[in-house]
Amino acid sequence: MLYLKKYFTEGLIQFTILLSLIGVRLDLDTYLNNQLPPLHEIILGPSSAYTQTQFHNLRNTLDGYGIHPKSVDLDHFFATRRLLNQVRSLDHLRVPSTELSAWLVHRDPETVVSATSQSGPSIALDNGGSLEDVNNSEASAMRGAGGASETTYSLNGEDSLGAVAPEDSQEQGERESSDDLSKEDIEIIDILWRQDIDLGAGREVFNYSSRQKESEADKPNEENEEAGGREESWRNGLNLRAVQNLHVDGETGERLQEGTSLSLQECLRLLEATFPFGEEPEFQATGPTSQLRASTEETPSTSQGIALQAPLSQSNTPLDLEQQWQDIMSIMELQDMEVNNTAANVTMNNDPNNNNASTTESATIESFELPRSTLINQDVSLHQASLPSCSQDFPTLFNPELDSTGVQRPTLVRLSSSNSSNINSTYGATNLTGLFLPPPLNSTTNLTTTPVLPDPFSSLLEESMLDEISLLDLAMEEGFSQDQASQLEDELDSDSGLSLDSSHSPASPSNSETSCSSAASSSSTSATFSEEGAVGYSTDSEAASAEAEEGAVGGYQPEYSKLCRMSYQDPSQFHGIPQLENVNHNHTYNQPPASSYSERSQLSASCSKKGRDKQMQQTKLQPPQDCVDRQSSRDERRARAMDIPFSNEKIINLPVEEFNELLAKHHLNEDQLALIRDIRRRGKNKMAAQNCRKRKLDTILKLEQGVQDLQREKAQLLKEKMEYGKCIRQTKQKVQSLSQELFAQLRDEEGRPYSASEYFLQYGPDGVLLMPRNMSTEQSNKPDKKQKDKKK
DNA sequence: ACGTTTTGTCATAAA
């Protein structure tokens, strides 16, 4: 228990931090923004290697330490900012959805357990990423069974909150019970906690049976949300309560709103009671005390979820698709979990009265059956497999302008958005709902399996996103029109190919080959270099001849050793040139001059194998430098052979003015000058090639990232589309119900009901019109019948 | 020994 308490405390602290950050949302936002570049570098690796080869630009701008305008860093930076903003703007544009997920994500380590038990098989059919998730969730399930929900991902603190909250908050709960709970409730809480504590790991089972019994016993007595609240689990509270309330008591849908918002407030109140930090008025729970009691007395009765989900777990294949989709979505939501989500939570939390009011307003109009089931469905499923489909077979009873009614829609939107956003956590509620709901409704209730494990996010996401077929199917399932589907298909097909650039360059290798052969055929080194000119391919024979020649060059030794030191062992010589210091910091490129001693010793060891006989000739003259010389580049050897009096680094890296000065200082012959120019050209080109390759690689990486982002965005948009579709269907359903109700209540002058075969209701900007059916084609020229205000 | 990746080089275009 101490273990659990520790986790709970940590979770509470993190939770508190999260809550406090809600108040300063912008700060967190900027924090995230500031965090971004390093994160980006962590992901893609440092790209500073690009800057170091921009010698000329760096030098010309006299600012060797800033980011060069051409640098890929800048591209990265802006691209990342842009992508992030895109993602964020998606969130902003969204219907206030997925708000609850943040909270629920934090508190469902044992929901993962339940999810595992029911969804493992179906997930295992998915791609590898999902498989990984299954494993992970199973692991966490085993851990969760032990009571210590030590999850490996970063949110584990908050996660354990849900698992352990009731135990640890006992004292707090008692403290706060003084103002909100009756003694009876406190006793119940104590009993439950003691049972939980005593039973330890197995308490879920106990919880399930006992509380199920208890709640059933309570139902006839209380018959309100308290009964529902009793049996719901700590983390499943939001939806569960709403669903049960709606089911158990026969009241209107406002229960749902109440339950949903209050259950959030339960968390907040519990937090306040635990950590009595400054009273934040917007977190004050204003609901009935029973809600609070429900939150405090309900321990994580995960086995409820398991047991209840068991009958539902024979998921058929369409459900697998849904599960897959929801896995993806939940993962994405976790990934994109952002501040505005939580802020939206607060917003929702802030105005439960508004919600209640609006819901009540809409609910008072009618008191018939349909809205309840509608609300249940809203709460149950993310998408509409369970909804009695009303969109397609909607009668011509209504005008398409649903918005003109203007009465139901806002409420419905809010309802559906707030509920359907619980993708991550609906499974508990869903399955419990499945227990209570009649089979036709819950049989297709989605069994959300959300092993919320951020670690394999990218891979899973990628693979899942790449598993476009499921998306397509889902899209079709969700009522995509044919052209939309085909468009989607086109999009998917167009994902292939990263053709970076068109090919050009007629590539004539004959030139170099001929020169190569000529170099090989030539016997004298000086003749070789002069004949080669700028092309100068050096073959082994050439190198050998050059080295053989080196021994013969008189007065060469001192300068050669000096050159060697300058070239290889004294890079500090170039400290005056800032970009050359950068060269030494580069780990991948530009290392030939400053390779480490170990490498060089390896190389010398290897080189001793190769041309031993040639070495034997020269080791008598230069024992130590020979291998060093052998592993030097061809240009260096050539320079040495041509008796170039300065280093290749200077030749290559000096700016053109200094380079010309250097050339002017020494009196060099034509061959030497040509060689020096070639060395400079080749050296620069070498670095340019390295730079180019790195840039190319980075472009590919960036494109990959862009593809991932776009896939994420696409999935998000699809999800939004589904939510909107759901909302529209629900709205239609509700309007239909209202219309039926209204129509049934209409009476003509003699008090007789209107015949549905003769009249129909038409919605216009002025209200609802009762139109005779034979006039339907005349487009309601005359509202010859009475015009009824809908709110009558 | 052979296949793959990395690196150096050249040709060429563009800045």
Added chain:
DNA sequence: TTTTTATGACAAAAC
């Protein structure tokens, strides 16, 4: 015009 940079293509080197 000259120099530098970028990049495709090729081959050698390295792995």
